[in-house]
Amino acid sequence: MIRSFSLLAAICTLALSALVCAAEVTVLDNATLIDGTGRAPVATSMIVITDGRITYAGPKAEGKVPAGATRVNLTGKYVVPGVINLHGHLGATKGLIQDNVNYTRENTLSQLKIYANYGVTTVVSMGSDQPLILDLRAEQRKTGRPWEARIFTAFRGFTGPGGYPTKAPGMKGVPFEVSTPAQVETALTELASRKVDLVKVWVDDHLGKEQKIPIDLVKVIISGARKRNLNTAAHIFYYSDAKALAEGGLHGLAHSVRDKDVDAAFIASMKKSGTWQAAATFTRELSVFVYAQPPKWLDDPFFTPSVSPETRATLKSAAYTKNVSANAENMLYKGFLQTAQKNLKKLADAGIPFGFGTDTGPPARIQGFFEHLEMQLMAEAGLTPQQIITSWSKSSAQWLGASKDLGTVEAGHWADLVVTAKNPLADINNMRSIEQVYIGGNRVK
Numbered sequence: 001m002i003r004s005f006s007l008l009a010a011i012c013t014l015a016l017s018a019l020v021c022a023a024e025v026t027v028l029d030n031a032t033l034i035d036g037t038g039r040a041p042v043a044t045s046m047i048v049i050t051d052g053r054i055t056y057a058g059p060k061a062e063g064k065v066p067a068g069a070t071r072v073n074l075t076g077k078y079v080v081p082g083v084i085n086l087h088g089h090l091g092a093t094k095g096l097i098q099d100n101v102n103y104t105r106e107n108t109l110s111q112l113k114i115y116a117n118y119g120v121t122t123v124v125s126m127g128s129d130q131p132l133i134l135d136l137r138a139e140q141r142k143t144g145r146p147w148e149a150r151i152f153t154a155f156r157g158f159t160g161p162g163g164y165p166t167k168a169p170g171m172k173g174v175p176f177e178v179s180t181p182a183q184v185e186t187a188l189t190e191l192a193s194r195k196v197d198l199v200k201v202w203v204d205d206h207l208g209k210e211q212k213i214p215i216d217l218v219k220v221i222i223s224g225a226r227k228r229n230l231n232t233a234a235h236i237f238y239y240s241d242a243k244a245l246a247e248g249g250l251h252g253l254a255h256s257v258r259d260k261d262v263d264a265a266f267i268a269s270m271k272k273s274g275t276w277q278a279a280a281t282f283t284r285e286l287s288v289f290v291y292a293q294p295p296k297w298l299d300d301p302f303f304t305p306s307v308s309p310e311t312r313a314t315l316k317s318a319a320y321t322k323n324v325s326a327n328a329e330n331m332l333y334k335g336f337l338q339t340a341q342k343n344l345k346k347l348a349d350a351g352i353p354f355g356f357g358t359d360t361g362p363p364a365r366i367q368g369f370f371e372h373l374e375m376q377l378m379a380e381a382g383l384t385p386q387q388i389i390t391s392w393s394k395s396s397a398q399w400l401g402a403s404k405d406l407g408t409v410e411a412g413h414w415a416d417l418v419v420t421a422k423n424p425l426a427d428i429n430n431m432r433s434i435e436q437v438y439i440g441g442n443r444v445k
């Protein structure tokens with residue numbers, strides 16, 4: 001708070017009884033610019049940031065340095081758009097415990113700062129929020145220049161009475177539990193009055209163990225949301241649910257189809273309604289089985305700042321790994337991950353638009369680091385670095401309806417971007433060479 005105030009105040013002067021504020025201008029010089037449009041990179045670029053927004057991004061030879069600009073020499077570095085994560089959860093998890101007593105300003109801001117340190121400049125919180133999120137979002141949007149990842153929120157999502165995921169730890173009472181169109185209307189009216197950024201619904205029986213909301217009621221949610229100019233994202237698992245919801249006009253799938261391969265009929269349904277694969281969330285599947293043995297990356301210096309030493313010790317402990325490996329059902333998720341990866345590649349090849357999302361935030365789905373694991377798993381699924389970068393920038397902003405302000409590194413957008421030492425177009429894992437992160441032109445790392 002004080003930081004941003006002094007930054008703005010420093011360049012204001014009192015002239016002729018009027019307060020005159022000169023623009024705050026930063027020029028990022030000489031980097032290779034990968035702008036998120038999918039275009040070829042610009043080898044020697046200039047990016048001009050004026051009061052937090054990009055006013056020029058392109059070849060250095062065609063740019064002009066405004067008077068009084070602060071210049072940052074990025075020779076040999078790469079500038080990439082900040083990551084928009086279309087599926088996260090904020091506030092409720094501390095260490096490895098998910099519980100709404102954890103949902104404090106301090107905990108939520110600390111998670112948003114961790115996201116930012118890893119280059120995630122926007123996160124969409126998918127339906128598990130408390131009213132505090134709306135206050136934090138309002139504070140961020142007052143200036144448009146937060147010092148932590150930007151918040152978008154579905155506030156509270158929908159499920160059926162006692163439905164998935166209300167039995168998950170810390171999730172009781174979090175979603176709206178609806179069984180009639182009238183209840184849907186009441187909840188949607190509340191969500192619209194709170195100006196949510198989207199609507200979320202969970203459509204799953206958790207491998208037959210829990211109650212799934214009826215598809216017809218989900219269609220009532222989708223159409224009621226649309227009447228209020230709100231888009232709906234759905235947690236799905238099964239092919240049949242995803243296809244039926246695409247036919248019902250769903251805006252985006254918040255997970256991959258994991259029970260079987262998608263096919264031409266599925267693709268046709270998505271195309272007809274303009275339904276996106278908004279978030280593939282491969283790391284969600286990974287998180288269910290990966291801790292059966294302590295993964296090597298628990299000792300990676302790129303991982304360690306994302307969790308406390310206690311959490312890292314727990315994840316490495318024999319008790320924890322034994323608990324994961326003893327549950328045979330957890331191992332099914334290796335197959336679900338493979339199916340998800342095949343399906344994203346198939347959808348991408350068929351021209352279905354896709355964004356980027358991880359489902360980080362619940363216990364052991366590590367915010368910040370897992371976004372980079374997701375990139376790796378997307379590459380392993382057969383997507384090119386260019387496709388992956390475009391998914392988290394241009395495409396995710398478009399799906400959110402935020403393309404006017406966010407997404408690519410182009411004039412008019414907030415300067416939400418990442419500086420890396422190595423070329424992510426050569427290998428997407430080079431995103432781990434992050435050196436600087438900017439949000440609304442504020443250097444947050």
Ligand SMILES: [Zn+2]
Pocket residue numbers: 087088089126359
């Ligand atoms: Zn989720």
